[in-house]
Amino acid sequence: MIRRVILFAIAFFVWCLLTWVPDIQHIIVGIFAALLVAILTGDLFIKRPHVLKHPLRYWYFFAHYLPVFLWQVIKANLDVAYRVLHPALPINPGIVKVKTTLKSDTALTFLANSITLTPGTLTVDIDPEKSVLYIHWIDVKSKDTEIATKIIVERFEKILKKIFD
Amino acid sequence: MKILRWFIGAVVMVAVITLILMRPLPSLFYPGLPYAGFFGRMVYVIVLACVLSLYRIWKGPTGADRIVAIDILGIMIVGLCALLTISTERSWYMDIGIAWALQSFISTLALSKYLEGKGFDE
Amino acid sequence: MSSTIGIIFISVGLAFDVLGCLGLVRLPDVYNRLQAATKCVTLGTCSILLGTFLIVGCTAAGMKAFLCIIFLMLTSPVAAHAIARGAHRAGVKLWDRSVVDKYKADKEGEI
Numbered sequence: 001m002i003r004r005v006i007l008f009a010i011a012f013f014v015w016c017l018l019t020w021v022p023d024i025q026h027i028i029v030g031i032f033a034a035l036l037v038a039i040l041t042g043d044l045f046i047k048r049p050h051v052l053k054h055p056l057r058y059w060y061f062f063a064h065y066l067p068v069f070l071w072q073v074i075k076a077n078l079d080v081a082y083r084v085l086h087p088a089l090p091i092n093p094g095i096v097k098v099k100t101t102l103k104s105d106t107a108l109t110f111l112a113n114s115i116t117l118t119p120g121t122l123t124v125d126i127d128p129e130k131s132v133l134y135i136h137w138i139d140v141k142s143k144d145t146e147i148a149t150k151i152i153v154e155r156f157e158k159i160l161k162k163i164f165d
Numbered sequence: 166m167k168i169l170r171w172f173i174g175a176v177v178m179v180a181v182i183t184l185i186l187m188r189p190l191p192s193l194f195y196p197g198l199p200y201a202g203f204f205g206r207m208v209y210v211i212v213l214a215c216v217l218s219l220y221r222i223w224k225g226p227t228g229a230d231r232i233v234a235i236d237i238l239g240i241m242i243v244g245l246c247a248l249l250t251i252s253t254e255r256s257w258y259m260d261i262g263i264a265w266a267l268q269s270f271i272s273t274l275a276l277s278k279y280l281e282g283k284g285f286d287e
Numbered sequence: 288m289s290s291t292i293g294i295i296f297i298s299v300g301l302a303f304d305v306l307g308c309l310g311l312v313r314l315p316d317v318y319n320r321l322q323a324a325t326k327c328v329t330l331g332t333c334s335i336l337l338g339t340f341l342i343v344g345c346t347a348a349g350m351k352a353f354l355c356i357i358f359l360m361l362t363s364p365v366a367a368h369a370i371a372r373g374a375h376r377a378g379v380k381l382w383d384r385s386v387v388d389k390y391k392a393d394k395e396g397e398i
Contacts, residue, residue, distance in 0.1 A: 210304075214307075218311055218324075227317065229374035233370055240359065241328060277374075280376075
């Protein structure tokens with residue numbers, strides 16, 4: 001039940017943004033549309049609703065995760081621009097394997113998305129049973145799993161562990 | 166040889182961008198609006214980027230290259246819709262943009278599933 | 288004032304879009320192209336949309352642009368991940384000067 005209420009709130013919020021400026025007709029239609037979405041797909045998206053209750057997790061998300069993420073995205077873009085404009089194409093690609101300690105699906109999704117948008121790395125596959133990620137690295141610094149884990153994963157893993165676990 | 170090709174490419178790119186910025190091609194939009202002149206030129210820059218990715222669709226050695234280029238083209242058309250929103254002051258261009266973003270994501274997922282060779286029923 | 292900041296954001300975004308597509312043309316294999324194109328075009332388009340939001344303000348189009356930023360940031364890495372996995376399973380080879388391919392080694396070990 002609590003999952004459907006949360007999904008209803010999210011869907012109604014998105015509806016209000018889509019039909020800005022809200023007036024009474026849009027809101028009435030939006031309530032019915034959000035109810036339909038919440039009844040049909042309520043048990044698919046939110047697996048562990050008790051996680052959403054802690055206010056500290058939102059603080060970690062907005063104050064610790066987002067600045068690090070945005071800074072890494074900007075650095076990644078400058079890095080790609082340098083590599084593309086250089087006449088000799090300074091790339092040294094390969095697929096390496098890294099380990100992670102995160103367990104839940106949401107945390108793994110966020111970790112994979114963060115890795116894809118940060119400098120020189122792209123997630124190719126996730127194996128959640130062995131908790132292993134395969135990562136295409138545009139400039140391989142080390143073929144060893146431990147060192148690659150230290151370079152790629154650790155800066156996000158600590159923050160995501162506080163948010164999602 | 167490689168340096169020569171890089172040099173020719175750089176000269177062509179700089180020439181095209183200078184042509185766009187210095188001598189505006191005929192502006193397509195309603196000339197009275199406040200941003201029509203500036204964004205009428207900026208639209209040609211994003212058209213240049215679309216032409217580069219169309220080259221990859223035409224030339225791409227494997228199917229995966231073509232799918233990557235189609236994905237990128239879809240994301241850039243959202244940007245084009247945003248520019249058209251400002252330059253023509255018609256807010257429904259942004260509706261086209263958001264619907265295009267949704268449709269492009271779904272079609273990319275379907276194409277990559279097809280590429281994986283497993284069918285759609287997994 | 289905010290429209291000036293918006294025009295700066297839009298110019299930066301257009302520059303990154305063109306650079307990403309240049310990477311799509313120049314780099315040698317699917318995975319490298321995917322990296323350059325996804326990163327540059329995602330940030331470029333998000334920057335254009337942020338500029339749009341700053342110029343038109345909190346109107347209908349501005350709110351849709353804001354929603355579109357969140358949507359693109361969430362979905363474009365997922366699309367890149369799906370294409371990379373599909374390409375590797377379809378047997379697209381890495382560049383011939385690549386250093387290491389642990390994924391292929393692990394998959395052959397399982398079969």
